[in-house]
Amino acid sequence: MISGGCFVAAVAVWAGAVVVAALLVGRSGGVGVPAITVWGLRLASVPPTCFAITFLVLNYRWRAKIRRLAASVGCRLCPRCCYDLTAAPELPGATGTTRCPECGEAVDLAEVERLWRDWAA
Numbered sequence: 050m051i052s053g054g055c056f057v058a059a060v061a062v063w064a065g066a067v068v069v070a071a072l073l074v075g076r077s078g079g080v081g082v083p084a085i086t087v088w089g090l091r092l093a094s095v096p097p098t099c100f101a102i103t104f105l106v107l108n109y110r111w112r113a114k115i116r117r118l119a120a121s122v123g124c125r126l127c128p129r130c131c132y133d134l135t136a137a138p139e140l141p142g143a144t145g146t147t148r149c150p151e152c153g154e155a156v157d158l159a160e161v162e163r164l165w166r167d168w169a170a
Contacts, residue, residue, distance in 0.1 A: 062104075064097075067097050118131070119169055128156070128164055129149065129154045130149065137149065145159055
């Protein structure tokens with residue numbers, strides 16, 4: 050599953066890079082302004098397409114890694130820094146709440162588990 054924002058960013062970068070590269074590769078349009086040609090568009094679309102595919106694959110792999118990590122610790126990761134909270138002690142006087150040893154965020158364990166289970170689904 051690829052997040053919508055990452056997909057939109059990859060497509061926007063790809064489209065912008067194709068147009069810019071096509072203008073650079075294309076022939077002059079008579080008054081010194083580059084024109085987009087079919088051949089220039091074909092040549093120009095190869096590097097941005099490779100970049101967009103690489104970006105989407107890396108995003109997919111990162112999300113899969115975080116999903117596996119969350120599943121391995123019972124969905125008890127800090128939502129701020131992804132630190133494993135399985136061994137973190139509960140805060141005194143607050144049932145089901147702990148403090149992340151890495152970033153110091155006060156975390157409700159039930160809420161964190163629900164958050165990661167919803168994200169991983």
